Amino acid sequence: MLRDHDPFGQAIAPRKRRVGTGLAPRVVRSVLALAGRSAQLIDHREQPWASVTFSGARHTVVLRYTGWEACDDGEALIAALPDHEFTVPGALVADVTVVRTDETVLPQRTLEVELELLLLDQG
Template identity: 50%
Template sequence: MLLDLNAFETKSSVGTTLPPRRLGTAERLLRSVRDIAGPLAEVVSHAEAPWASITFSGARHTLVLRFAGSDAVSDGEGFVTSLPEHEFRVRGQLVADATITRVDHELLPAPLMEVECEILLLSED
């Protein structure tokens, strides 16, 4: 005997859609960084630490990106040169500083580049 699942009423599944998820500041920043770094970049790590001065508050984001392969390394070199001057658009935030803190290159067994950067976001409130 087979059970007909359509014979049962399922109220929970009728008309229930989740509202769109709002992106947090860190996720918006990561999207911006990925846009600059290119599609071949892999975000290896991301850390966020609160930051404050007498007049401003915000967060310092430390990211490590890996570029594996010759095409990706080429994208990584472009990322290193363009990040410090890039005009970020992160809603509600001002990018006060974006610096490259470390670059590691490997040629063998395959081209690999790892880039660490720090981005200081200040709240516009």
């Protein structure tokens, strides 16, 4: 498992990410199914969203890929997103956007991808 480092280079045990209740676990599972086995979930946030006619939530998912082959999986995820139709029971995925990508090569190739998904409530 990848470990984060503090500013002084000391290894820090990875924090466990808790996924909230409701649609959040379904969103994360759906993204991870497309992201591939080498994807590591770094963060998930959910923020309520509403317009005049719709309500739902905006989900932010951050994934990390470590190693050359894993980063290839991350690039494949980015390429697949425009044509992929997510299935999240109880919601309609109205939009998926790649908000940010960060890539480093040394000391080991790492790709971090931040996605934002807009889910509309069904019902």
